[in-house]
Every structure is written in structure tokens, then in C-alpha cells.
Amino acid sequence: MAVYVLCLVLFCVGIYAILSKRNLIKIIIGLIVAEHAVNLFFILVAYRIGGRAPIFEPPPVSIEPMVDPLPHALVLTAIVIGIATTAFMVALAMRIYEKYGTYDIARIRELRG
Amino acid sequence: MMPTSPVIPLFVAVPLAGAFAIALLGKKTRIIPNGMALIVTGGLIAFSIIAMRMFSLFGVHTYKLGAWPAPFGIVMVLDGLTAFMLFTVSLIAFLVILFSISYMERYSGRWQFYTLFLLMVAGMNGVIVTGDMFNLFVFLEVAAVASYALVAFGTEKHELEAAFKYAVMGSVGSLFVLLAIVWLYSYTSTLNMADMALALQAAGSTRVALVTGVLLLTGFALKAAIVPFHAWLPDAHPSAPAPISAMLSGVLIKALGVYAICRVFYSVLGVSPQLSMLLMVLGVVSMSVGVLLALRQWDLKRLLAYSSISQIGYIMLGIGIGTPLGFMAALFHLFNHSVFKSLLFLGSGAVEYATGTRDLREMGGLGKRMKLTSAAMLSGSMSVAGIPPFAGFWSKLLIIVAAVQAGYYWFAIIAVVASMLTLSYVMRIMRYGFLGELREKWAGVREVPFMMKLSLGLLALICILGGLLLLPGAREFFLTQAARTFSVGTQLASRILGGV
16 A cells, blocks of 8 residues: 555655756656656556466466566556656756756746637 | 448548658658648548447447457447547648648748647547557557647747746646546446447446546647646747647537537536536536736737637537537537638738738738738637627637527636627737728738638638538537437447447
């Protein structure tokens, strides 16, 4: 149970960073933390005590405490998507720094209304 | 035996192939990106008409990727709502590409534009056709990441700022969706939407459905820019190049937001009266906040962006009402909004192309120099304001009638008032932008090139004639069979799996 709570805490830390930080890079880091909290949660859900890989073997060997491989595949996909988004946002932050000369979102506010 | 159809995966495969072909071959020439994008989107319109026809003849179709049987492999599903959304997306994408051929001349890196554009279309079509929860997330991200990049396409100050804001909000939205999918998977041990719906029904537990419902609604509402989650839209949509504004406001927020909400709640989780009420309240709040904020905008595209928020509110209200008339009205308004909001954004792009400004205070009398753009903008404005006989009038009328029939008098009254306020802001576009005396400095302004005029003219024609879709025959083929998907609801699941 405690691991799930820690996972939730990690997610909240990420969301808190996104909402309250003023530095673009810190916002991106917050997003990465929140994202990996979700991935971690998915892996935890799939965890089996004493589990083994789901490879079929002839009857005397049982694959009973089998680990469901699907969540791992999904998390892998989610990580790849996350990397693409992160790379894109870091590139964006660099271009913003070139134009505005700052990472501070309080000073990057030309759009309003 | 459920009919299978090889047309369904083409909706994703063709734009994906087009995107990569443009990226590989289109760097040097101008013909390849333009021609390829036109052929791909034109082909998608043809496929979507075939898909509608197939559905009306044979009912729900599925396609199993890699021929794996249904609850284990990935399934794509074609039902009425899917066919309707595919047609809307393809139609708008084609007309927007037609417009961008001339408009994008000013930008460098056109092949990148078309690659990202087709990737976005592939993502949206994927979200629409998929029958698998995790694929929904993957395609959602494909479309979203492509759209972040397209918002930043100009790489000027404002574009970058808006794109960053949009990317952060969009990624948080996707995170909520992913979290909800994790919950649903760990509860039902399946990702197939139909199988998941059956498992949830069998378990009969509403608590998991409630938690995931809240997470999914938050995630998709962020994508659809429904009011408490709308902050990114008025920055992102105006900052993008005009064709992209038209795509984002016209179809992206509907495919990733409204359609995903409909699919997840009506076909998988099931709808409770509280959820319907919540959708209606969100709709009414969106429609009134959007319209009030639009009233005080002077930037033409920003005004239109707020107007999108307000019109999405009408669609959500129609869906929330939950009667067959409400669903049909909501879908008809969704189609109409796609058409007239793309028209208005493309029109604002044409004005920007000719004059270089989007500020209504600097315009004036442009109608004298740009006759066709002005006429097209007028028909789009009349449609959004709901003036008969333009298409927007009929769909708004049906939504209000549905609200009255279902006994939600207050919502109907708010919808009527919001519609009047809409008229006042669109009249402002016409009065400051196109009517009145021509200003000295715009004396040399010329009408936009032929391709842009063609696209504007076709969209205006659909705005004027759209009401004809309500005639018997056309209505049955186009709207009713799509609206029936809602009434079938989670029963769809047993049909899909039953046939496999």
C-alpha cells in the first residue's frame, strides 16, 4: 500500500511543480516527474510476488504466478511518447529563450486578454 | 458474424504514408507536398463516404489488426458516429489544404508543414476509428504532439509562447487520460473497449467508473477546451498559421475532446443522470463564458477562438440532454461548427494575407476590395450567429428545442441569450472589418489568390446549403444513424464482441 501512496505523492510533486514554478525548465521537469509517476503506477499494478515470464512450457512446469506482459509493453510505449513530448518542449524552451532572453514565465507574457 | 472491412485501417495508414512520403521526397520540389496532401485528404473524403455507405447497408464493421481475435488483438471499429466524424475531419482537412497551397507560400519549410498536418490527420482518424483504450491514448498523443508543433510553426515570440502553454496543458490532459486507462486496465484486465464495457457492466461497480470517469472527463475536457480548462485555447488557436487555426478549432478539439468524451462515456463507462447533468452544466458555462469573453476582443482570431469555446458549449449541452433529438442536434452543430469556424479562421487568414493585420480597429471597408472574402465571412458569421436559413440556425434551433422538450427551460433560455450575444460579436467583425468606408492605407489591397477563394467559396456554400441535410433521406444517411450510436450506448459492446 505504501508504494502506491508514494507513487501518488510523486505525481502530486510533479503537478505541483507544473502549477507553481516560474521557470520553464522546472515546469518541464515537473511534467517528466508526473509522467513517470503514472508509468511507475502502471508497473506497480502489474507486479506479482514471485512472478515469472509468461513463456509456455510443457505441463510439469507451471507458469501460474505469471506476470502480465501487457502493462510493460504499454509503459514502454508511454515512455517513448513522453520522450518525444519532452524533447519537443525542451526545444521550444530553447527557442523561447532565444526570443525573450529569459526562462521566467512571469516575463514571457505577451499574450493575454 | 460481424462484417470486417479493409477500408477502416486506411484512414490511419494513408495519411501516415503520405506524411512520410512528403518528408522523404518533398524537400526540393513544391509539387510533391502540395499534390500529395491534396490527393491524400481528397482520398480520405472518398473513403469516408464509402464508410458511411457501408455502415448504412451492413451496420457495424470491425477490422482486426494482424488478424488477432478481438479481446486480445487491436480492433478498429466503424459505426455511425465514427463514419460521421471521419467525413467531417476529411472534408475540413481537404478544404484547409486547398487554402494552404497559396497561403503557405510565405513560410519556409512547407514540406514540414504538410508532414505535420498529415500526421495530425492520421492521429485524429486513429482516435476516431480505434476500438482499443490504449490506442486511443497513443493516437491522441500523435495528433496532440503534431498540433503543438504546428502552433509553433511560425517560430516567432507569440507562437512559441502559445505553443509552450498548449504543450504543457495538453500533456497534463494526456497524463490524466493515461492514469484513467491504468485504473481501468487494472480493474477489468482488458483494453478492448467493448470487452471493457462488458466487464464493467458485469462487475456493476460504479466506484471505479466514477474515479476513472472524473479523470477521463478532466483529460478530454482539457483537449476540448471546455470552460474551466480553456485557458490555452485563446492563445494557441490565434497564434498558429490560419489553416492550422482552422484545423484546430474546426476539428481537432472535437475529435480529441468531444468525440473522445462521447465514445468513452457512451460506449464504455455508461452514462448516469449525474454525468448528463455535469455535461450540460459544463456546456452552459462554456457557452456563456466564451461568448462574454469574445465580446471584448479586438484581435479577430482571438475573438474567433473564444467563439469556439462558446460553440463547443452548445455541442456539450446537446449531448448532455440525452434525447435522440439532442444527440442529432449536437452532431449537426458539431458538423456546422467545423464548417463555419474553419471558414471564419480561413477568412481571417485571407485578411491577414492581404493586409498583414488581425486587429479589427485597424481594418475597415475591406469588403470593397475583397468581395468574395467578405461575402464568405458574412455567410460564416450568419451561420455562427444562427440566422435563418444558414446551417447554424437549424442546429442551434434543434438544440434549444431538445432542451425545452426535455424540460431544461433555464438551459434553453441561456442558449438563446448566448446566441443573441453571438450575433453582436459577429456583427462587430462585419462592421469594423468589412463594411463602412475603405481606409486610405488599404486602397492597394487586392483579393486573395484563386485557390484561397475556391476554398472559402466552397465552405460558404456548405454554410448556406447545410440546412438541407435535415431533409428526409439526407438526414437519415448523415445524422440519424450517427446519433443512434448514443442510444445503443454500451450495448454496442455485446454486438461487437458477439460477432467475433
